Amino acid sequence: MTVLQKKAHNPIGHLSPEDIEQIGVELDAIRQSVIDTRGADDAAYIRKVIATQRKLELGSRAVLLVSMFPPAWVVGTAGLAVAKIIENMEIGHNVMHGQWDWMRDPKIHSTTWEWDNASPSEQWKHSHNELHHTYTNVIGKDNDLGYGIMRVDEDQRWVPLYAAQPLWNFVNACFFEYGIAAYDLELGKNLATKERRQDPDFRARAKVTLKKIRNQMTKDYVIHPLLSGPSFLSTLGANATANLIRNLWTHSVIMCGHFPEGVETFERRSIVGETRGEWYLRQMLGSANISGSKAMHFMTGNLSFQIEHHLFPDLPSNRYQQIAPQVQDLFRRYGLTYTTGSLPRQVASAWKKVFRLSLPNGALRRGRGATVTDLPASAPAREHAAA
Amino acid sequence: MSLTGLSKISSPSPRAPRPTLRGRLLQLAERATSPLLPADYLDLFDPLRPGADLRGRIVEVHPETADAATIVIRPGADWAGHVPGQYVRIGVDVDGVRQWRAYSLTHGPRADGNISITVKAVPDGLVSTHLVRESRPGTLVHLEQAQGEFVLPTDGGKFLFVTAGSGVTPVIGMLRNLFPVADSGVVRLPRAAAYDIVVVHVAPSEPHSIFIDNLRALDAAGLIRLVARYDDEHGVLDVADLETLVPDLHDRQTLACGPGGLLDALQTHHDARGLSLLTEQFRASTLVVGEGGTVGFTGSGTTVEADGATPILDAAEAAGVLMPSGCRMGICFGCVLPLREGAVRDLRTGEVTTATPGETEGRGVPVQTCISAAAGACVIDH
Numbered sequence: 001m002t003v004l005q006k007k008a009h010n011p012i013g014h015l016s017p018e019d020i021e022q023i024g025v026e027l028d029a030i031r032q033s034v035i036d037t038r039g040a041d042d043a044a045y046i047r048k049v050i051a052t053q054r055k056l057e058l059g060s061r062a063v064l065l066v067s068m069f070p071p072a073w074v075v076g077t078a079g080l081a082v083a084k085i086i087e088n089m090e091i092g093h094n095v096m097h098g099q100w101d102w103m104r105d106p107k108i109h110s111t112t113w114e115w116d117n118a119s120p121s122e123q124w125k126h127s128h129n130e131l132h133h134t135y136t137n138v139i140g141k142d143n144d145l146g147y148g149i150m151r152v153d154e155d156q157r158w159v160p161l162y163a164a165q166p167l168w169n170f171v172n173a174c175f176f177e178y179g180i181a182a183y184d185l186e187l188g189k190n191l192a193t194k195e196r197r198q199d200p201d202f203r204a205r206a207k208v209t210l211k212k213i214r215n216q217m218t219k220d221y222v223i224h225p226l227l228s229g230p231s232f233l234s235t236l237g238a239n240a241t242a243n244l245i246r247n248l249w250t251h252s253v254i255m256c257g258h259f260p261e262g263v264e265t266f267e268r269r270s271i272v273g274e275t276r277g278e279w280y281l282r283q284m285l286g287s288a289n290i291s292g293s294k295a296m297h298f299m300t301g302n303l304s305f306q307i308e309h310h311l312f313p314d315l316p317s318n319r320y321q322q323i324a325p326q327v328q329d330l331f332r333r334y335g336l337t338y339t340t341g342s343l344p345r346q347v348a349s350a351w352k353k354v355f356r357l358s359l360p361n362g363a364l365r366r367g368r369g370a371t372v373t374d375l376p377a378s379a380p381a382r383e384h385a386a387a
Numbered sequence: 388m389s390l391t392g393l394s395k396i397s398s399p400s401p402r403a404p405r406p407t408l409r410g411r412l413l414q415l416a417e418r419a420t421s422p423l424l425p426a427d428y429l430d431l432f433d434p435l436r437p438g439a440d441l442r443g444r445i446v447e448v449h450p451e452t453a454d455a456a457t458i459v460i461r462p463g464a465d466w467a468g469h470v471p472g473q474y475v476r477i478g479v480d481v482d483g484v485r486q487w488r489a490y491s492l493t494h495g496p497r498a499d500g501n502i503s504i505t506v507k508a509v510p511d512g513l514v515s516t517h518l519v520r521e522s523r524p525g526t527l528v529h530l531e532q533a534q535g536e537f538v539l540p541t542d543g544g545k546f547l548f549v550t551a552g553s554g555v556t557p558v559i560g561m562l563r564n565l566f567p568v569a570d571s572g573v574v575r576l577p578r579a580a581a582y583d584i585v586v587v588h589v590a591p592s593e594p595h596s597i598f599i600d601n602l603r604a605l606d607a608a609g610l611i612r613l614v615a616r617y618d619d620e621h622g623v624l625d626v627a628d629l630e631t632l633v634p635d636l637h638d639r640q641t642l643a644c645g646p647g648g649l650l651d652a653l654q655t656h657h658d659a660r661g662l663s664l665l666t667e668q669f670r671a672s673t674l675v676v677g678e679g680g681t682v683g684f685t686g687s688g689t690t691v692e693a694d695g696a697t698p699i700l701d702a703a704e705a706a707g708v709l710m711p712s713g714c715r716m717g718i719c720f721g722c723v724l725p726l727r728e729g730a731v732r733d734l735r736t737g738e739v740t741t742a743t744p745g746e747t748e749g750r751g752v753p754v755q756t757c758i759s760a761a762a763g764a765c766v767i768d769h
Contacts, residue, residue, distance in 0.1 A: 032736055043483030051431055058428060098720035098755075104485040106748055107427075110720045114422040129719035215421040223419045279716070313718050 011264065012281060014335055023284075023334060024277030030326050031312050034319050042316050043103050049090055050108070057083035061224060067234040077238040081245035082299075087116045088250055089301025094317040096125050101314075119181040120212045123205060127184045133313050137258060137265045137286035144258065145265065147172065147183050151357045152258075152350075153265050158360040165358045169351075176247035181209050249299070252347050253290070257306040259350035260288045262339035283310040284331065289324075289340035296343060297321060307338065434527060437464040441530045443477075446501060448522055451597045455507040456519045457493070462502055462530060469533030471495045471564035472557045475502065478529030478748060481517040485529070487746045488514045491556035492533060495564025505556065505597070529748075537644060537667035539565070543581025545638050549629075549653060551589040551645025555598045557667060558586065558644060562601070566610050573608050584611040585633050589645070592619045624649075626656040637662065644668075676730045676739055680761040684708055685727065685768050693761045698734060700756040703767075710756065710769070717758035725751030729765025734758050 012020075060079030067073045092115030094100070100108045114121050127143070135141035139155050146152040149172065150165040172179040182188075190202045220239040228235035264285040271282070290296070290304035297304045305320035308327055312320075331338040341349070406414070416425040426439060434442050443466075447459040460477075469475070469492050478487045490504035497503070508519040539546070539561040548558045565582060567574045586602055593599075599615070606613035614632050616624050626649075630636050637660070643653050644667045657664040678695030682702060693702035700722055703710050713721025717735060726742040731754050733740070739762050742752040750768045 028735070035736060035738065039482040040480070041483075043480060054428055054431055098723070101720065101723070101753060103480070103483055104747070104752060105480075109753070111723055111753060116422060125719070126713070126721065130713035130721050133718050134714040134716065212422070215418070218418055219421050223415065227419070276716075314720070 011285065011337060015281075019334060020277040020281055021275065022277070023330065024275070024280050026330055027280050027311055027327075028276075030323050030330075031315065034312070034315050034323060038102060038316065038319075042318060043100075043105075045318050046091075046095075046100050046103075046108060046316070049086065053083055053086045053091060057087070064224070064231070064235045064238050065228050066231055067228060067238050068231040073234055073238055077241050077245075080238065080242040081249075084116055084242055084246040085249055085299055086301075088246065089253070089303065090298060090317060091115075091301075092117065092121075093301050093303070096121055097129060098314045099316045116216070117180065118177040118209070118213050118216055119184045120208050123184040123209065124180065127186075129313070133310070135271070136283055136310060137263065138268055138271055138282075139265055140268045141271075143183070143186075147179065148188050150354060152353055154357065154361050155265065156357075158357075162358050166351075166355050169354050173248050173251040174244060176251040177243070178213070181213065185209055252343070253300045253303055255350040256290050256343065256346040257287060257303060259353055260339065260341070260346045261349050261353065262337060263288050280311060283307070284336060286310070287339075288346060289338070290343050290346055291340050292343055304343075435461070435463040439463055439465070441465055441532065443502070443528050443530045445522055445524050445526045445528060447524055450519075451505060452595060454519060455505060455597060456522075457503050457505045458518055458522060459501050459503045460528060460530075461500070466500075466502070466530070467532050468496060469502070470538040471560040472538040473533040473535040473560075474557065475504065475533050476531040476745070477504070479514055479517060479522070481513055481521075485748065486514045487529075487748055489745060491560055493556055493560045493563065495560065495567075505559075507553065507596070535667065537642065537665060539582075539642070540640070543578075544640060545583040545635070546585070547629075547633055547636065547639040547641045548584065548586045549589070549641060549643040549645070549649070550586065551649050552591075554644035554646070554667070555588060555596075555602075556644075558642070559598050559601060562586075562605060562611065566605055566608075568604075573605065573610060575610075579610070585614065585639065586611055587614045587616065587624075587629065587632060589616045589618075589624050589649070591617070593617050626652045629656070641665070676741070677763045680729070680764040682729075682761050683764075683766040685766060687769075695732065695760050695762065696734070697760055698757050699731065699754075699759050699761060699765075699767065702761075703756070708769075712757060715757045717755055720755060722755055722757045723753045724756055725749070725768040726754045726759075727751040727766040727768045730762040731759040731765055732762040734760055 015023075056079055060076045060083055063072050063079065064076035067076055092113065095108055095113045096110050096115070098110040101110050103109075106112055110125070115124075117124070132142055132144040137145060139145065139153060146156065149161075149168045151158060151162045185202070185205055190196045190199070190206075196202060220243065221236055224239060225232045225236040266282055266286070271278075274282070284307060287306040287310040289307050290300060292304060302317040302320045303309060305324055308315075308320040308324055309317070311327065312323075315323075328338050413425070419425075420428060429436060430439060433439070435444060441463050443460040443462040445458055446461050447457075449457045449459065451457055471492070471494070474489045474491045476487055476489050478485050480486075490506060492502055493505045494503050506515050506518045508516045535557070537557055550558050562584070565576070565579045565584075567576070588599070588602060593615070602611070602613045602615075605611045616632075618624075633639065640663050641653070641657060642665045643650055647668050650666045650668055653664060653666070679693055679697075682691045682693050682699055683689070684691075684703065687708060689703075689706060689708050691702050691706040691708070693699060698715075700710055700712055700715065704712075711722055711724070713719035715722075726740065727750060728742050728744050730739055730741040732738070733755075735758055740752055740754055740759070742765075754767075756767070
């Protein structure tokens with residue numbers, strides 16, 4: 001991918017300003033149709049998911065009390081990993097987006113929810129909801145593009161640090177929740193100078209994060225192992241494994257959202273005075289879906305409908321699947337590319353880019369004999385809806 | 388542990404009280420469930436247990452008339468009981484949205500420990516219609532402890548009740564407690580003998596209501612005297628007429644429940660004559676939904692005039708109010724503040740959100756100020 005405005009074949013070149021505004025009108029209508037039918041069934045859905053997740057977590061932790069028996073370890077660890085994934089993805093991420101605020105239930109509300117993750121929800125909501133969702137894929141504004149430790153776009157300037165970015169990406173995947181916490185604290189920027197390090201606001205936020213991490217670690221690595229008595233070590237190992245599985249899974253899903261080939265990026269100046277239609281269009285081209293089974297969609301917290309989620313971040317996640325055909329039809333009618341692919345294919349595509357862009361652009365051109373913008377590499381990862 | 392911590396322990400006084408075993412276990416449970424609380428898990432299995440947020444479970448929905456039903460609720464273990472005449476605030480999910488309303492408890496304390504409210508489905512009444520037509524036994528509702536000073540003194544005496552419309556409901560609670568009805572008819576309790584009660588009930592026209600039937604039955608049994616006044620039949624009640632309708636008015640304590648106008652008139656009337664009066668006002672909805680309006684901010688006391696097209700966030704900032712904000716386009720929920728009262732309109736969808744004090748939980752209905760414009764006067768908690 002590269003900044004849209006520099007592309008040889010501008011994928012939105014065929015759209016008039018009126019077309020773009022009409023896209024906005026049609027998307028608003030889809031949004032309205034969901035809001036008009038939002039009700040008791042949706043509320044029952046999220047309450048059932050929350051109840052099931054909590055029971056699964058309780059059951060898994062109970063089994064892990066005797067984790068010294070290998071079958072108990074396997075069952076308990078698998079159950080806990082699944083429970084943690086559901087808690088972070090289908091519940092935490094979506095509740096904190098305000099998807100369920102309309103229920104006016106103070107226990108399931110973006111302003112009160114705290115999730116099972118190292119990053120305190122207050123800080124995550126700022127960096128994710130305010131920055132990433134507003135400035136999606138705008139180079140220099142959306143830090144989710146490589147999280148500040150990687151180069152995932154040709155238009156990001158290469159520095160030697162990026163040479164080892166496949167390693168950074170793997171380490172980040174294993175410790176993803178701490179990566180998110182550091183990212184939400186803007187640790188790299190804030191530790192850079194003495195002045196920033198001593199900024200009272202940064203110190204206050206860092207204190208909150210450290211307390212959250214301490215609480216998280218005490219739970220998983222002290223209290224539950226202690227409760228397991230003779231199974232202390234095996235429960236500790238089980239909890240660490242469950243966290244690792246959750247980290248690897250969420251990292252993979254999130255890489256698929258914006259890094260695969262076919263996703264567009266945007267110039268900072270291109271969003272000045274952006275209309276609602278243009279904002280929608282940026283979300284449409286800046287996100288990629290994952291195709292797969294119902295269970296796969298559920299386990300990604302419906303972030304497999306990343307395009308629908310980015311268009312309507314505050315609609316209940318259980319509705320994304322329902323509106324996806326309408327959104328896909330809109331892409332087709334306006335001659336736009338609805339980027340989607342299976343989980344293995346999209347993960348591979350994102351990793352390929354991490355490797356490719358670890359080298360400067362020039363090295364690539366020499367190595368592959370093609371300019372980056374002409375690369376057909378994205379083709380297998382795309383289903384051109386118009387085709 | 389730090390040195391300061393050690394020195395604290397070795398110093399002779401003041402010594403912190405030793406944590407109890409229960410306290411220690413609770414702390415351990417909290418550490419084991421962080422970032423949630425043990426209650427979040429216990430609620431899955433026993434939402435009515437001691438220590439839980441106060442809730443209740445509907446055990447019976449008993450239709451009274453075509454458009455009224457009595458809802459019997461088993462309250463949670465921490466229900467502190469009530470005195471007849473008090474009301475309870477109930478949170479019910481209607482179409483998935485939590486709505487709070489206050490209803491008079493229409494019974495005295497019951498032998499089975501349950502509580503009951505009698506609800507009449509009023510036109511456009513979101514919650515009352517839901518309760519009468521949709522509510523089912525087994526449904527969980529949210530409760531607050533019974534409230535209200537409008538209760539019958541316990542030591543007997545001579546009373547006048549003046550009730551208007553649905554203002555009769557707390558009085559019904561008092562009378563049913565005093566004169567319980569069994570299969571054999573009204574039970575004459577010894578303690579009821581100490582009460583001499585006249586009820587003046589006012590309504591626009593003669594209603595078909597179980598409550599009026601109750602009052603008539605008590606009147607027929609000679610337990611109370613009922614004076615029913617219907618506007619279409621007798622003309623609008625002039626409070627000065629009370630002295631004719633109730634000749635021994637001056638010997639009685641008056642308890643009145645109804646709309647503000649009637650209560651104000653009664654207050655003036657009784658004050659002039661040095662008579663005692665206890666009132667409870669039933670709020671008539673006066674929420675006006677329009678375009679734009681005055682937006683008040685509770686914290687700073689600032690008020691801002693905003694038109695119907697300007698987000699409250701922009702209007703407030705233009706007036707110098709320091710507001711939380713984020714994406715300014717309705718995505719990030721960084722600007723959410725509670726709407727304490729009034730109405731706002733979603734500038735994207737036109738959807739109107741209203742808040743009435745007492746009908747929402749906590750400080751108000753959270754709204755996104757960046758895409759909400761005033762739809763009439765409103766107050767933001769900030």
